[in-house]
Amino acid sequence: xxxxxxxxxxxxxxxxxxxxxxxxxxxxxxxxxxxxxxxxxxxxxxxxxxxxxxxxxxxxxxxxxxxxxxxxxxxxxxxxxxxxxxxxxxxxxxxxxxxxxxxxxxxxx
Amino acid sequence: xxxxxxxxxxxxxxxxxxxxxxxxxxxxxxxxxxxxxxxxxxxxxxxxxxxxxxxxxxxxxxxxxxxxxxxxxxxxxxxxxxxxxxxxxxxxxxxxxxxxxxxxxxxxxxxxxxx
Numbered sequence: 062x063x064x065x066x067x068x069x070x071x072x073x074x075x076x077x078x079x080x081x082x083x084x085x086x087x088x089x090x091x092x093x094x095x096x097x098x099x100x101x102x103x104x105x106x107x108x109x110x111x112x113x114x115x116x117x118x119x120x121x122x123x124x125x126x127x128x129x130x131x132x133x134x135x136x137x138x139x140x141x142x143x144x145x146x147x148x149x150x151x152x153x154x155x156x157x158x159x160x161x162x163x164x165x166x167x168x169x170x
Numbered sequence: 171x172x173x174x175x176x177x178x179x180x181x182x183x184x185x186x187x188x189x190x191x192x193x194x195x196x197x198x199x200x201x202x203x204x205x206x207x208x209x210x211x212x213x214x215x216x217x218x219x220x221x222x223x224x225x226x227x228x229x230x231x232x233x234x235x236x237x238x239x240x241x242x243x244x245x246x247x248x249x250x251x252x253x254x255x256x257x258x259x260x261x262x263x264x265x266x267x268x269x270x271x272x273x274x275x276x277x278x279x280x281x282x283x284x285x
Contacts, residue, residue: 092271104174104260105276150213154271158203158228162212 193261
């Protein structure tokens with residue numbers, strides 16, 4: 062059974078810091094992994110999709126890596142801004158769809 | 171850009187009422203999904219559909235049913251709403267039928283309160 066853990070559960074940092082958000086999963090038989098952002102009371106916004114053949118994916122200040130064999134993915138946020146404040150969720154995509162409970166990020170000025 | 175819309179942002183219903191949640195996507199995606207999201211439990215899959223009139227149970231289908239009469243529309247039905255169905259409901263879609271592992275695109279969510 063797939064279990065997804067995101068560490069830390071919450072993070073509060075000053076603006077400008079580089080951040081690392083971690084996602085671990087127990088079943089490595091996945092095809093892709095997707096990272097999302099969720100603002101309070103809103104739906105999920107797709108940030109990055111890492112396909113199984115890739116090891117990392119970049120979009121602007123975001124970089125995500127995937128190590129299927131060890132069941133880990135990392136989301137790196139460079140030069141954080143207050144607008145990055147949100148909850149970040151990861152979802153290993155396989156025959157089962159299981160989401161992490163997220164990392165709640167607050168970036169203060 | 172993919173656009174997934176949900177019929178209501180907020181909904182308040184009474185116990186025992188029949189409730190319909192509607193989701194529409196405009197990208198001709200084969201797959202559509204219904205999730206509920208609760209604090210501490212994360213997102214849980216209720217049902218998904220990989221084609222018109224096709225459906226598969228997710229992890230928590232009890233108390234729910236679904237309907238997909240047209241490719242772009244996927245409805246979640248609560249036959250007799252109960253207070254434990256108070257939650258945020260999220261719809262999503264992705265391309266390629268029967269494969270659950272393609273990139274998912276979400277709607278804005280419906281916050282349902284059952285009194």
